[in-house]
Amino acid sequence: MTTYVLVPGFWLGAWAWDAVAADVRARGHEVVAVELGHAPGDTAETHVDDVRRALSGVDRAVLVGHSGGGPVCAAAAERxxxxxARLVFVDTGPLPDGVAQVEFTPPEVQEWIRAAVEKDGTGQPMPTRAEFAELGTSTEGISDARFDEVHARSLVEPAGAVLTGVRRGTPDPSLPKAVVACSFTPGQVRPMIDAGVPGFAEMGGPEWSFVELPTGHWPMFSEPDRLAGVLAELR
Structure with missing residues (x-):
């Protein structure tokens, strides 16, 4: 039996993992879905604290981070x-020390996100499906009805989580790490690893592996059964 600690990405609560968690539990494993703070004053660093609190109650877990939860999990695993026992990034990866999620997007996307945060006053609301398409984020595989349900339950992502990064330590090469590649392929990542692009260069070590799960950026909604199967193999 393996314990999985599942960390959601931006705008989502622990509920986002419900279907995946049910499947993984049915396979005989334990699951802890983490609720990250969404108060206006929360930051990427307070999210690391949220994950560390979840880890304090388990022993040798597989720590899984989706999207914006990935960099948070990287820092939490170091602390x-x-x-x-294993670190898994679902359609995401680690970021360098202090680099915010917004900084890892093209300039025009950064401008759009910062404007959305400024307009809201406390953080970034979840974009609409049309806005995601314009921003280059794939919602493939999610029905309109399901997307509308997710959007209705979404939370404003605190400005501090969007605009600030986390303190990184030294990655442990003895810790196995895997990337579940959904809206990108390992082949697209490899040139950036080889070129030493920050955030990707870290993935070049022998402790890293890639699993392809072709779908959109939210496989817990578009392919929950297949994602559960992938996670069950990463023990």
Missing amino acids: ARDRV
Whole structure:
């Protein structure tokens, strides 16, 4: 039996993992879905604290981060190494020390996000499906009805989580790490690893592996059964 600690990406609560968690539990494993803080004052660093609190109650977990939860999990694993047996990034990856999620997007997308945060006053609301298409984020595989349901339950992502990064330590090469590639392919990542692009260069070590799960950026909604199967193999 393996314990999986599942961390959602931007705008989502622990509920986003419900279908995946049910499948993984049915396979005989334990699951802890993390609720990240969405108060106006929360930051990427307070999200690391949220994950560390979840890890404090488990032993040798597979820590899984989706999207904006990926960089948070990377930092949490470095600070609670004794609690983590494997680190899994779902359609995401680690970011360098102090680099915010917004900084890892094209300039025009950064401008759009910063304007959305300024307009809201506390953070970034979840974009509409049309806005995601304009921003280059794939919602493939999610029906309109399901997307509308997710959007209705979404939370404003605090400005501090969008606009600030986390403190990184030294990655442990003995910790197995996997990327579940959904809206991109390992082949697209490899040239950036080889070129030493920050955020990708880290993925070049022998402890890293890639699993392809072709779909949109939210496989917990578009392919929950297949994602559960992939996670069950990453123990």
